[in-house]
Amino acid sequence: MPRAGFYAVESGRISFRKDGNWYSDEERIDNPRIALLFSRSIRRNPDGSYYLQVAEERAPITVEDTPYVVKSLEDDGRGGFILVLNDEEREPLDPSTLEVGEHNVLYTRVKGGEFRARFLRPAYYHLSPHFEMDSDGTFYLRLRNERHRIKLAAGAGASQAS
Template sequence: MSELDPYSLLAGLADLKDKSLPPLHLWHPDQIKDIDMEIREDGSWYHEGDRIARQRLAHLFSTVLRRESDGEYYLVTPVEKCRIRVQDAPFIAVTMDIQGSGKDTNMTFTTNMADTVIAGPDHPLRFEVDEQGSPIPYVMVRNGLEARANRSVYYQLMQLLVPAESPEGELWGIWSGGEFFSFRLPVES
């Protein structure tokens, strides 16, 4: 990995004064570097093995983060993009607000980086199964970036599960934003 001061990444963002996200979809820099930066499973950011203690700095980096079609994560500016490591998902869903019920439910997730999304067609909810057979919920936030549900959000979600029939058998899932997000419960042996 090349040595790079992560603060130099922010040079191209000096003119962004408002709270809106930078136009990453317009930035396609030719210069690509690897930097020793990692987002750990708990959502904490590290540079060269040291935790980034300033939450505002981690938040600023998160605004220029995207996942590309190669599955890699990059911090992107107009002049360069820097590949970083992400252990699981780059964000953690730390709160969930539920409005409505049944098929009219809307679940609003807030991440550890203050992003807020309503699960639905534009922000799908998906489930993976961990080594113990437990479902792990993820919600799409932006730019190919997902948030993994923290423990309290996980338990809120599990209380909302409803069964649904399918040609393959019974599924379980959750309604939000007019969509049914399903997963199969593990078969006990």
């Protein structure tokens, strides 16, 4: 009896883009269940490339920026935040991992520090009232009466912190 294949991604033209959406052959995947399945199935090869692993089937994917995005934030009740990721997992924000990249894009580390995640606008704007800037242009995140420096990502120009 033939085994059912993972035909949804056989084309190898599946991509996860910086807008936090999945695409197949340049068409946005609007089915939230498929998008969630894909987000929960991301794996990384030793060479840094990505693929989807669904049951025994594998399919290569293209990741435009990061394999995870921070869709929203929730208050943790203790003066901090919980990240809500594209795979619907929730994890505490580690302010020591924040960094700003090109075009003032904010990033953090997730999944035990293994992956970088890009903040989508709603999450960024939720966090932005807690940003402070020193006279030298250094940005900080203030949480629980502590200031956490927001690092400049490698490759980001000095003019990015505006």
